[in-house]
Amino acid sequence: MSAEPAIIRFEGVEKRYVLGGEADVLALRGVDLEVGAGSYLAIMGPSGSGKSTLLNLLGCLDRPSAGLYFLGGEDVSQMPDDMLSEARGRKIGFIFQSYNLIAQLTVIENIQVPLLYQGKDIRAYRDHCLQLAELVGLGDRLHHRPNQLSGGQQQRVAIARSLVNDPLMILADEPTGNLDSKTGQEVLELISRLNDSGKTIVLVTHDDRVASRAHRIIHMKDGLIDREVVNRPVSVGQAGSTK
Amino acid sequence: MLTFQFISTVRLGVKSLMLHKLRSALTMLGIIFGVCSVIAMLAIGEGASYEAQEAIKKLGSNNILLRSLKPPEQAQQQASGAARGSQLKYGLTYEDSGRLLSTIPGVLRVLPMRIIRENVRFQRNEIACQVIGTLPFYPEVTGAAVVSGRFLAYFDEERQENVCVITTGLARRLFPSQNPLEHTVKVDAFYYRVIGIVQERSQPEQRSQAGKMEGQPLDNNVYIPLNTSRTRFGEVLIRRSAGSFEAEEVQLHQITVQMRDLPAVETADAQVRTMLKRFHDQNDYEIIVPLELLRQAEQTKRRFNIVLGSIAAISLLVGGIGIMNIMLATVTERTREIGVRRALGAKRRDITMQFLVETVVLSVGGGLIGVMIGFVAPSIVTHFTHMMTIITPWSVLVAFGISGAVGIIFGLYPASAAAKLDPIEALRHE
Numbered sequence: 001m002s003a004e005p006a007i008i009r010f011e012g013v014e015k016r017y018v019l020g021g022e023a024d025v026l027a028l029r030g031v032d033l034e035v036g037a038g039s040y041l042a043i044m045g046p047s048g049s050g051k052s053t054l055l056n057l058l059g060c061l062d063r064p065s066a067g068l069y070f071l072g073g074e075d076v077s078q079m080p081d082d083m084l085s086e087a088r089g090r091k092i093g094f095i096f097q098s099y100n101l102i103a104q105l106t107v108i109e110n111i112q113v114p115l116l117y118q119g120k121d122i123r124a125y126r127d128h129c130l131q132l133a134e135l136v137g138l139g140d141r142l143h144h145r146p147n148q149l150s151g152g153q154q155q156r157v158a159i160a161r162s163l164v165n166d167p168l169m170i171l172a173d174e175p176t177g178n179l180d181s182k183t184g185q186e187v188l189e190l191i192s193r194l195n196d197s198g199k200t201i202v203l204v205t206h207d208d209r210v211a212s213r214a215h216r217i218i219h220m221k222d223g224l225i226d227r228e229v230v231n232r233p234v235s236v237g238q239a240g241s242t243k
Numbered sequence: 244m245l246t247f248q249f250i251s252t253v254r255l256g257v258k259s260l261m262l263h264k265l266r267s268a269l270t271m272l273g274i275i276f277g278v279c280s281v282i283a284m285l286a287i288g289e290g291a292s293y294e295a296q297e298a299i300k301k302l303g304s305n306n307i308l309l310r311s312l313k314p315p316e317q318a319q320q321q322a323s324g325a326a327r328g329s330q331l332k333y334g335l336t337y338e339d340s341g342r343l344l345s346t347i348p349g350v351l352r353v354l355p356m357r358i359i360r361e362n363v364r365f366q367r368n369e370i371a372c373q374v375i376g377t378l379p380f381y382p383e384v385t386g387a388a389v390v391s392g393r394f395l396a397y398f399d400e401e402r403q404e405n406v407c408v409i410t411t412g413l414a415r416r417l418f419p420s421q422n423p424l425e426h427t428v429k430v431d432a433f434y435y436r437v438i439g440i441v442q443e444r445s446q447p448e449q450r451s452q453a454g455k456m457e458g459q460p461l462d463n464n465v466y467i468p469l470n471t472s473r474t475r476f477g478e479v480l481i482r483r484s485a486g487s488f489e490a491e492e493v494q495l496h497q498i499t500v501q502m503r504d505l506p507a508v509e510t511a512d513a514q515v516r517t518m519l520k521r522f523h524d525q526n527d528y529e530i531i532v533p534l535e536l537l538r539q540a541e542q543t544k545r546r547f548n549i550v551l552g553s554i555a556a557i558s559l560l561v562g563g564i565g566i567m568n569i570m571l572a573t574v575t576e577r578t579r580e581i582g583v584r585r586a587l588g589a590k591r592r593d594i595t596m597q598f599l600v601e602t603v604v605l606s607v608g609g610g611l612i613g614v615m616i617g618f619v620a621p622s623i624v625t626h627f628t629h630m631m632t633i634i635t636p637w638s639v640l641v642a643f644g645i646s647g648a649v650g651i652i653f654g655l656y657p658a659s660a661a662a663k664l665d666p667i668e669a670l671r672h673e
Contacts, residue, residue, distance in 0.1 A: 056667050059586065061585075061586060061666045061667050061670075062667060081590070081591060082590045082591065082592075085585065085588055085589060085590040085591070085593075086588065086590065088585075088586065088587075088588050089587055089588015089589070090588065094586045094587065096583075096670070100579065100582075100583040100586075100670070102580055102583065102584075103262070103580075104255075104258045104259050104261075104262050105255075105258070113584070113587050114587045114588055116248065116251060117584070117587060117588035117589045117590070117593055118588060119248065121247055122251070123247075161587070165588070
């Protein structure tokens, strides 16, 4: 990456929802945000604070009504749909609360899905996919279907899937929301390890304990960043001790 | 790489369909029936028209057939008046034959025939036959083939020889164990030497009574020289029936006019009609133009095919609507999956492709099975109804093509509905 560009740069981003009639909703009111490479950012906030809207914009699932969004130095704020889809697949790895694996595909096939949409030949990436499965500890369950796996295992498949295109950042939306605390911790552990190895992580949660693993926490309120906490006590390798 | 992506899309489609086996199978069933019925219907139509066309072709498409007809009852009574049993004169004449040859352009040959029903005997065998008095070029006009011996010749004609040529069927029946060429047969009171055996190209019809096209095919023909027929049987034929007797004078029973080529047939048709009308004051003949019949048969076939084809096509359409219905339900059911795929980088057209491929897999799969059943169904129909069926390659292609088109047409709407979904909404969908 040339000259250390920020992975994420928001400049006065607004998002307005037109609800028919005159009452528009301004979900984001000019957010400025910059996230550097290798960061671990947590986004918190009550419902209605604009947290979800911010997440959708970050994930290129939606376009801002005003303002600019540079993702990895590239302006994606007004990209046409196809280019946005392409950028999304290439630059962002998604982890969802409810895993969202594709039911009819096996573990290895689920991991391969994002490759497919980048037009890559999955045969050439077979070893890469196997390594990712090993990384998340599912090397022995490659041909299982999602419904044959536990919640924690499914989420780990989702993590492997999010990594397959080597994205600029991982966007995790309440990744532990559906998991019991023990497996939740394991998943968070895995995410921290990814961050340690250099991946940029953006995590949305309402759970303080989950957020506490991040280096930087922003709190949303009424469509603006209300306050920001820089939280960098956890040095590499000690992440497990801050429960 | 593109093709690889396509193959994996197809594999994915099949996998998704396999998730709901019963549903997919039932959906396919509509297409299967549709394709199967298109093929079967067209095969039945094709078979029926083939039979009709063959029957007509046997008459020879270069020929025009003229036949003597007994005039209608009323005219007959007027003509004969009160005198019962008086002799009735009608039909084609030798003069007609000569005039046809000399006045109609494009005539190659004019073949007059006298056809008399008489029993033919050899030793103790007696078989009802048509004794046909005709000229030596009969084989050239009708396409009959001489199997052994020779056909009648001009010197037989001139000398009014008592010779005859018999058909293979008659030879088999009359001479079970002898060589016919060494024997004579007895017709009425006279003996005729057998000089040849012919194989008819068509089974000659029994002389039809009411101008019907199809008579009972009888392979019992005896050909004798025309002059012999005139002298041995006379011009007046007497038929005794139920106490009264009828005498008819018919010079020629049939004239086959062989034309040079097909265009000549078309022009000659009208000319023959006008000419005969001038010399016959009663309607005592009929004209059969096989070419015209063939054209009509072809037209009938076309209509038949359109009707049958559209009925079958409607069932394909219904199958297509079934597919669309199921695909719309599938899209709703898999909204979440669509959202996930969009989040993982799928473009709108990737989603369109995915669902379109599923629809096409359904319809083409159904089409393939339908083609297979469609190959079997006509033979079942033939087995039970004795209708002839012909499966034409184009009907299979049409049926299969339509099933594929149905898949694309009825798949487009659900697929584009899927692609239009907002990824955020789709991801939130429960």
